[in-house]
Amino acid sequence: GDSVTQMEGPVTLSEEAFLTINCTYTATGYPSLFWYVQYPGEGLQLLLKATKADDKGSNKGFEATYRKETTSFHLEKGSVQVSDSAVYFCALGSQGGSEKLVFGKGTKLTVNP
Amino acid sequence: GAVVSQHPSRVICKSGTSVKIECRSLDFQATTMFWYRQFPKQSLMLMATSNEGSKATYEQGVEKDKFLINHASLTLSTLTVTSAHPEDSSFYICSARDGASEKLFFGSGTQLSVL
Numbered sequence: 001g002d003s004v005t006q007m008e009g010p011v012t013l014s015e016e017a018f019l020t021i022n023c024t025y026t027a028t029g030y031p032s033l034f035w036y037v038q039y040p041g042e043g044l045q046l047l048l049k050a051t052k053a054d055d056k057g058s059n060k061g062f063e064a065t066y067r068k069e070t071t072s073f074h075l076e077k078g079s080v081q082v083s084d085s086a087v088y089f090c091a092l093g094s095q096g097g098s099e100k101l102v103f104g105k106g107t108k109l110t111v112n113p
Numbered sequence: 114g115a116v117v118s119q120h121p122s123r124v125i126c127k128s129g130t131s132v133k134i135e136c137r138s139l140d141f142q143a144t145t146m147f148w149y150r151q152f153p154k155q156s157l158m159l160m161a162t163s164n165e166g167s168k169a170t171y172e173q174g175v176e177k178d179k180f181l182i183n184h185a186s187l188t189l190s191t192l193t194v195t196s197a198h199p200e201d202s203s204f205y206i207c208s209a210r211d212g213a214s215e216k217l218f219f220g221s222g223t224q225l226s227v228l
Contacts, residue, residue, distance in 0.1 A: 036219075043221040101157075103158075
């Protein structure tokens with residue numbers, strides 16, 4: 001079945017450091033790919049998404065490119081801030097939609113000043 | 114933005130008792146709601162999908178008699194863990210799909226601990 005493998009955390013960085021959180025997937029068909037973020041005490045929020053190969057999703061300085069050849073959707077940010085501290089979830093939507101999401105385990109990011 | 118309120122955020126109960134978790138969409142009508150469970154250091158796993166006014170669809174391996182889901186209105190879905198046991202201790206998260214925008218919004222989760 002479909003699955004998502006996500007870089008294990010926790011990840012601790014200093015402010016303004018470069019962030020990469022790796023995510024690879026296994027799926028039949030052509031799924032949509034998502035990154036969700038969960039800030040402390042809040043629900044998961046959609047951070048960015050890509051619906052087809054070579055699409056780049058971006059939001060709040062974060063980017064991820066849908067790479068079909070490597071089945072990857074790595075999350076990157078050039079300069080993290082303390083406010084980026086959260087748990088990040090990679091997910092795929094079966095059959096191209098978000099009707100049923102398959103999630104990775106989540107990666108906790110802590111950014112220190 | 115749209116908000117999904119999940120309550121309670123944390124509950125501790127004795128083995129054999131039942132626990133109800135509520136999920137409310139505060140400013141939109143949720144045509145579909147999803148319930149997930151997450152064990153420590155594991156992925157969120159979809160338990161069931163519920164559409165307003167109809168029976169929930171459970172994922173393989175999820176006991177429908179143990180995890181009762183009710184979606185009686187367009188703004189409220191409840192998950193009742195019946196006769197809870199320590200192995201049911203987990204983090205439960207709901208999500209709701211806005212029928213108008215088709216966007217998905219998540220609750221902040223409920224940590225259930227069964228003693």
